[in-house]
Amino acid sequence: METVVELSGVVAVLSNFPALAGIDLVVHRGEIVLLHGPNGAGKTSVLRVCAGLLPIERGEGSVMGVNLRTHRESVREQVGLLGHSNGLYLELTVTQNVSFWASTVGATEQEVALAMQRMKIDGRLAHVKASQLSAGQRRRCALASLIVRRASLWLLDEPHAGLDTAGQDELDAILQSAVSSGATVVLASHETQRSRLLATRVVKVDGGLISGSES
């Protein structure tokens, strides 16, 4: 099985504080891995290391074959990180937002239409400004932007936050659909009830270390 993420003894520092104290993690293509742990455990830091945003101080790491110690910027084009904000332009419509992200990577209009269709933001919502969307609709618009960017590793930080039950159901279906299309998902959450049902593997993070794993 193809290895997408491989972290070995990774130490990462945030403002002189060791956010990760020697993490070992392997993620294979097609997995949905849930990083579970209390606030401040290091879940977001793992995502940021995988996205090439946080440098590795010690240990070794690679994402999709790219060495994170030497070429961490190169991995960003293949990775989609969705944090607490959605990265949308609130005064642009849904179509204009997705088209903008598509145009930064040279994706076609057809890819834009398909991504919007998959996220169910085509039709009436397509011409609504992002500022007028609900939290769930904004999340779907952000995910459509990840799709048109052709991200093959999705890193999601508290993806269910702010969504109602219907929105959470939709998000789960979207992630499963993304995985069946060849993507790999790593999500961080301290709310596990719903995420456990979705994940193929749960990895416990605590104090900047992996404290356990269950399938």
Added chain:
Amino acid sequence: MTSRMQTVRRVSLAVVRKDLRIEWSSKVLLNQVAPFSLVIMIMFAFALDNEGILQRVAPGLVWLATLFSMLVIVQRSFAVETADGALDALRVAGTEPLGIFIGKSLALMVQLLALELMLLAIALVLYAVEPTAMGYAETFATMLIATIGLGFVGTLYGGLGAGARGRETLLPLLLLPAVAPVLIGATRATEAAFGSGGAQSSEGWPWIGLLAVFAGVFGAVGALAFGPMIEE
């Protein structure tokens, strides 16, 4: 064209189109910045209530009004990037920073140029300046070259202040001293173009040359520094 240059071109076009589309949709330039600069020009006219003085200082007033209005445009340009974390998302996505810098600079230049044309028209009416045909050519050349410099420096400092706390007050403090050479060069060149205080048209071209040097320096510095700056 190399692969990197193609990416830079693609990202620049996407960013300039997006920024101008946001302006077209929100009409902040038309409904807020333009009236603001009009008020500045009228207030100057009230303060210096003398046609002779107004004609003499009109070039400086036009460029001061441009710089004050530019602060609003630059803040606005980066406020839309930070409202929902779009600038972070661009960085996270590994979007070519040089492309972002060029795209945002171009969008800023287009908006500034539109504003300057409006300010010139106001100066012609309110301050009764009467440039010759050569004076108009020199004025447009000054506007074009000064705007290129202002676009680069505005984007560079806008990016610098984008993530900072208290950026509304930080930006004027950082930006206004940096654009002082443009204010001086553009004012002298426009004085020559307007014939203010008996200045000759030929006296303006060396100042336009200086503005071109300034534009080149800030373009080069911005191209090199913008990426590491937004990375921080």
